[in-house]
Structure formats: structure tokens, C-alpha cells
Amino acid sequence: MDTPLDRSDFPVTGHWNYLNHAGTAPPSGPAVEAMHRCAVESSEGASVAFPAHDTRAEEIRAAMARLMGVPTGDVAFVKNTTEGLGFVANGLTWAPGDRVVVPDLEFPSTLYPWLALRDQGVVVDLVPTSGPGRTLPVDAYARVVAAGPAPRVVAASWVQFGRGWRTDLPALAQVCADAGALLCADIIQGLGVVPADLDAWGVDFAMADAHKWLLGPLGVGVLYVRGSVLDRLRPLEPGWASVAHREDWDNRELVWAAGARRLEGGSANVTGIHAMGASVDLLLATGVDRVWAHVSALCERMREGLAAGGVTVLSDGSAAGRSGIVTFSVDGVDPVLLSAALRAEGIVCAPRAGGVRASPHGYNTTDDIDALLAAVAAVTRS
Numbered sequence: 001m002d003t004p005l006d007r008s009d010f011p012v013t014g015h016w017n018y019l020n021h022a023g024t025a026p027p028s029g030p031a032v033e034a035m036h037r038c039a040v041e042s043s044e045g046a047s048v049a050f051p052a053h054d055t056r057a058e059e060i061r062a063a064m065a066r067l068m069g070v071p072t073g074d075v076a077f078v079k080n081t082t083e084g085l086g087f088v089a090n091g092l093t094w095a096p097g098d099r100v101v102v103p104d105l106e107f108p109s110t111l112y113p114w115l116a117l118r119d120q121g122v123v124v125d126l127v128p129t130s131g132p133g134r135t136l137p138v139d140a141y142a143r144v145v146a147a148g149p150a151p152r153v154v155a156a157s158w159v160q161f162g163r164g165w166r167t168d169l170p171a172l173a174q175v176c177a178d179a180g181a182l183l184c185a186d187i188i189q190g191l192g193v194v195p196a197d198l199d200a201w202g203v204d205f206a207m208a209d210a211h212k213w214l215l216g217p218l219g220v221g222v223l224y225v226r227g228s229v230l231d232r233l234r235p236l237e238p239g240w241a242s243v244a245h246r247e248d249w250d251n252r253e254l255v256w257a258a259g260a261r262r263l264e265g266g267s268a269n270v271t272g273i274h275a276m277g278a279s280v281d282l283l284l285a286t287g288v289d290r291v292w293a294h295v296s297a298l299c300e301r302m303r304e305g306l307a308a309g310g311v312t313v314l315s316d317g318s319a320a321g322r323s324g325i326v327t328f329s330v331d332g333v334d335p336v337l338l339s340a341a342l343r344a345e346g347i348v349c350a351p352r353a354g355g356v357r358a359s360p361h362g363y364n365t366t367d368d369i370d371a372l373l374a375a376v377a378a379v380t381r382s
């Protein structure tokens, strides 16, 4: 079948029916080539290669900005999502009694930076998720926001890692704006598969790593900081790369670089950035809207097929809340064992949130989904 992303760019297709992009995605072939090229050029020329590598990194910053729908100057490279969250949580200045609102079911890195602020007197209030999909309609946030003093920050993942609920970020941004709160969105489980327009949506901070839906390597990511709130964020790692007078080695002044670059203190993971950029180029050339239409259809096929076979689909399938994640459980079968049984059939999923989580991307086919359905049916029958 025709897939929006070319299967020949994904060597993993020769080895596995890979349905774990919400876990760790296989970097694309072009990403690996870019990484290799960058490493070879560094090995052959080091500082001689650096200017060209830096120029390419700036092109990639612009590509990341396009993908997120934000100005290029508002994007910083970070080592991962967790670092981006830490830069926000610890870069803001807190006073005892300040309030943060976070969902009650989040990936640890989306929750812990806020819990860690409790030692500064920050109050963290949790928004209750509900139902098997662990859904979080914006009304649920609005109720918690309204139940106390105006929060300083509302923090949430765009797409919840376990069962895949997708939060309506524009609507949540409106709730935040009405309350005078900043919105910090962990977008790692959406960026690259769901079209994003963060600036227009009113998001203030967002972060993602390359190793999931961006089809890049581990250990490199991006942080978006809305230009108008940048000055509220204290750079946590000031260094040679954070300043306007970068590479003016004898300058003893501290004049921050314009834009989010001031958050980048030292040498960047250039090979990682180049690899991420190669995959992001694939996504932009294809169009994330096409990828999303395809992944949505694969997930719909999965939900319908699983339900028809008597399997419990835990993920919400509504148009508003669906994502690239479908989590399901089979009565009486441990998800860890079910996941292992699928792996033995060449299908890679992950046990998460009380079920097995499947997360296809733009190069997966309906055959991949049908193979999963057949393998689950075989386990259910046995």
C-alpha cells in the first residue's frame, strides 16, 4: 500500500512490524546518514567542519519552528524533553503559595519538575482523569483552575503517554489566558504525527525529544518559549553560547542572546541535531497532515478490529481526543506477557497503563495492523 512516509526510508520494516513510536522510534535512514556524515566530517576536519555544521543546525532550528508553528527565534535545542521541562519549572521564579495545575496521570518527567517545587512552597493541584480512556476534557482543567487562586502555570502533555488522550491545547490555552496562567505543554507524544500550530494556539512553553514521532535519535530535542515570556525565564546554564557576543572570548559582560538560544549554554549535540533535522525534513516534505490522516485511519482500523474480536480498547477514539496511540487489554492476559507474545511474532508494542500500547507511524501499513489483530486474536483464542 502507499504510505505517506516512504517505507524504504525505514530499514526497521525489514526486521519488525514496528508499532512502538510512542516508546522509541527507529531513526529514519536519512537520519542515520546525516549522523554518519556529520561524524565523518568532524573526524576529518573537526573545527574546520564546524561552521558548516552550525549553519545546518540553524536551518534545522527553522525547520523545527515550522513543524511547531512558531517563530524560529523562539526555539532552543535541548538534550531531551525532561531538560526542557526543567528549564521551565526551575527557570521561573516562585513564591510560597504559587499554584501549579497538572493532570493526575502524567509521564513522570511531566509531573516531577512541578512536585519538586513543593520545597519552595509551591502548591501542585491535580486534575482528575476519568474513564477507561483516562480522558481530560478542558472543562476538567477549568474546574480545578477555578477552585483556587489563579495558577501561575498549567502543565500538561498534549498527548498522554499511556492511553493516548489528546488534550485540546487551544481550548486549554484559552482557560489559561482567562486565568492569567502560563501553559506548559509537553508535546513529545504529538509532535511529528499531529499537526501543530503552537503560537496561534496560545501555548507558552513546549518541548519534545526526537526519538518518538520525530523519527530521530535519542538525546536531542527542542524547547519552544513564547518570545513575550522569555524574560520571565532565568537561563539555567549560562555559557559561551547563551550570549549575544558569542565567541568574543575576552568579553566579560553578560548580554543574553536574542531569543530562546540564550538557554543553550554550551556545545550542542550537532550529530543528533543533524539526524533529527533529516527526519523532520521528511515529515515536512510529506506534510504532517497527511501523516496524521494515515495514522488516524490505521488507529481506527485497530480500534474497530480489536473491539470486534472482544478485546477491550482502553484509548478514547473520539475525533477530539484520539492520537497515534491505541492501548488495549485482553481479559485475563498480563499485558507484559501479551506484549512478549506479540514480539515473538515480530510485532513491537509496549506494555503501558494497564494494557498493550500500539503506536503506528506514517510508514506502517494496513497489513501491519491486520497482522497485529491476527496475533492478538491468536492469543485470545489460546
Ligand SMILES: Cc1ncc(COP(=O)(O)O)c(C=O)c1O
Binding pocket: 022, 023, 079, 080, 081, 082, 083, 107, 109, 110, 157, 159, 160, 161, 186, 188, 189, 208, 209, 221
Ligand atoms: C509525555 C512524555 N514526556 C516526557 C517523556 C520523556 O522524554 P525525554 O526522555 O525526552 O525526556 C516521555 C517518554 O516516554 C513522555 O511520554
